[in-house]
Amino acid sequence: xxxxxxxxxxxxxxxxxxxxxxxxxxxxxxxxxxxxxxxxxxxxxxxxxxxxxxxxxxxxxxxxxxxxxxxxxxxxxxxxxxxxxxxxxxxxxxxxxxxxxxxxxxxxxxxxxxxxxxxxxxxxxxxxxxxxxxxxxxxxxxxxxxxxxxxxxxxxxxxxxxxxxxxxxxxxxxxxxxxxxxxxxxxxxxxxxxxxxxxxxxxxxxxxxxxx
Numbered sequence: 690x691x692x693x694x695x696x697x698x699x700x701x702x703x704x705x706x707x708x709x710x711x712x713x714x715x716x717x718x719x720x721x722x723x724x725x726x727x728x729x730x731x732x733x734x735x736x737x738x739x740x741x742x743x744x745x746x747x748x749x750x751x752x753x754x755x756x757x758x759x760x761x762x763x764x765x766x767x768x769x770x771x772x773x774x775x776x777x778x779x780x781x782x783x784x785x786x787x788x789x790x791x792x793x794x795x796x797x798x799x800x801x802x803x804x805x806x807x808x809x810x811x812x813x814x815x816x817x818x819x820x821x822x823x824x825x826x827x828x829x830x831x832x833x834x835x836x837x838x839x840x841x842x843x844x845x846x847x848x849x850x851x852x853x854x855x856x857x858x859x860x861x862x863x864x865x866x867x868x869x870x871x872x873x874x875x876x877x878x879x880x881x882x883x884x885x886x887x888x889x890x891x892x893x894x895x896x897x898x899x900x901x
Contacts, residue, residue, distance in 0.1 A: 692900060693863070693900065694863040694866050694867055694870075694899055694900065695859050695860055695863035697863075697889050697897040697898060697899045697900065698714070698859040698862045698863045698866065698889055698897070698899075699859040700897040701714065701889045701890050701891060701894060701895070701896065701897040702714070702855060702859060702862075702891065702894075704894060704895050704897070705855065705890075705891040705893070705894030705895070706893065706894065708892075708893055711854060711855060711856065712854070712855045712891040712892040712893060712894070713743070713744060713851050713853070713854055713855070713891070713892050714743070714851070714852050714853040714854060714855060714857070714862055714889065714890070714891055715849050715850065715851055715852065715889070715890060715891075715892065716849065716850050716851075716852045716866060716869060716887060716888070716889055716899070717847060717848075717849050717887070717888045717889075717890065717896065718840075718842075718847065718848055718849070718850070718873065718884070718887050719846060719847050719884070719885040719886045719887070719888075720732075720842065720846045720847075720877075720883055720884065720885060721846070721883060721884070721885035722879065722882070722883055723846070723877070723878070723883055725842060725843070725844045725845065725846065726844060730878065731841075731842050731843060731844065732840055732841060732842040732848070732873065732876055732877075733815070733839075733840070733841050733842070734839070734840040734841075734872055734873075734876060735819075735837050735838075735839055735840075736837065736838055736839075736840055736868060736869055736872055737833055737836050737837050737868075738836050738837070738838060738852070738853075738864075738865040738868060738869075739864050739865060739868060740853065740857065740861035740862065740864050740865050741835075741836045741853075742835075742836060742837075742838060742851055742852075742853065742854075743853040743854030743856070743857045744851065744854055746791045746792065746834065746835045746836075746837070747765050747789060747790045747791045747792075748763075748764050748765055748790070748791060748792050748793075748794065748831055748834050748835065749764060749765060749766045749767070749768060749786070749790050749792075749793050749794075750764040750766075750767045750768070750793075750794045750795070750821075750827065750831065751767075751768050751769070751772075751773060751793065751794070751795035751796065751799045751803060751818060752767060752768075752769070752794075752795070752796045752799070752821070752827065753769045753770060753796065753799075756796055756821070756827050757769060759827050759828055760794075760827045760828075760831065762828060763827075763828050763831040763832060764794075764831050765790075770799065770802065773799065773802055773803060773806050773807070774802075774806060776806060776807060777805070777806030777807065780810070783806075783807055783810045784810055787807075787810050787811055787814050787816055788814075790816065791834075792816070792818075792819065792834045792837065793811065793816055793817070793818035793819070794818055794819050794821055794827070794830055794831060794834065795818035795819070795820060795821060796820075796821050797820045797821060797822055797823070800818065800820050803817070803818060804817075815839065815841055819834070838850050838851050838852070838869075840869060840872065840873065846885070850869065852865045852866050852869065852889065853865055855891050862889075866887075866889060866899060870887065870899070870901060874901075881901050884901050886898060886901075887899040887901055
């Protein structure tokens with residue numbers, strides 16, 4: 690095992706065979722001594738990565754009026770109340786949108802309608818929108834979400850999250866991994882004692898164990 694996170698990341702990058710596409714760098718996390726059938730023990734966090742994800746992040750905003758106009762500058766798509774109703778009537782379109790989108794953001798005033806029209810689609814996928822309060826800056830919120838990843842275990846002891854891309858520096862990716870490990874240890878009941886192992890790898894490359 691590597692002595693430092695950066696050494697583990699460097700090894701994963703160096704040992705990855707060359708591909709004809711840009712690979713992501715992922716973290717695989719194995720948990721232990723947790724009853725994940727109990728939802729209160731599950732990991733479910735949104736984490737802003739200090740060096741960014743290295744990938745395009747698809748973000749859709751549900752908004753109206755001035756907020757919608759400002760959101761159009763930074764979001765991939767902006768939908769209003771009528772669009773929301775249309776999606777509620779088209780289950781296939783709603784599912785496609787949910788599967789293609791990384792994060793949803795919505796004005797707080799639209800959250801009730803989102804629950805009614807899209808709750809059964811977004812809820813099970815863990816993609817209910819982040820509520821935007823009247824004083825929140827939609828541009829700032831979208832830009833922050835572009836550097837955000839979901840750390841979500843569900844009922845599985847092994848789960849994955851994105852920590853960068855192969856053309857990022859090892860130091861940058863290591864900074865991202867460090868933030869995730871710190872948050873994970875803070876969330877778990879017994880901290881690092883609930884971690885059975887963490888590995889970093891490119892999409893198609895071999896895994897390198899990360900020191901915890």
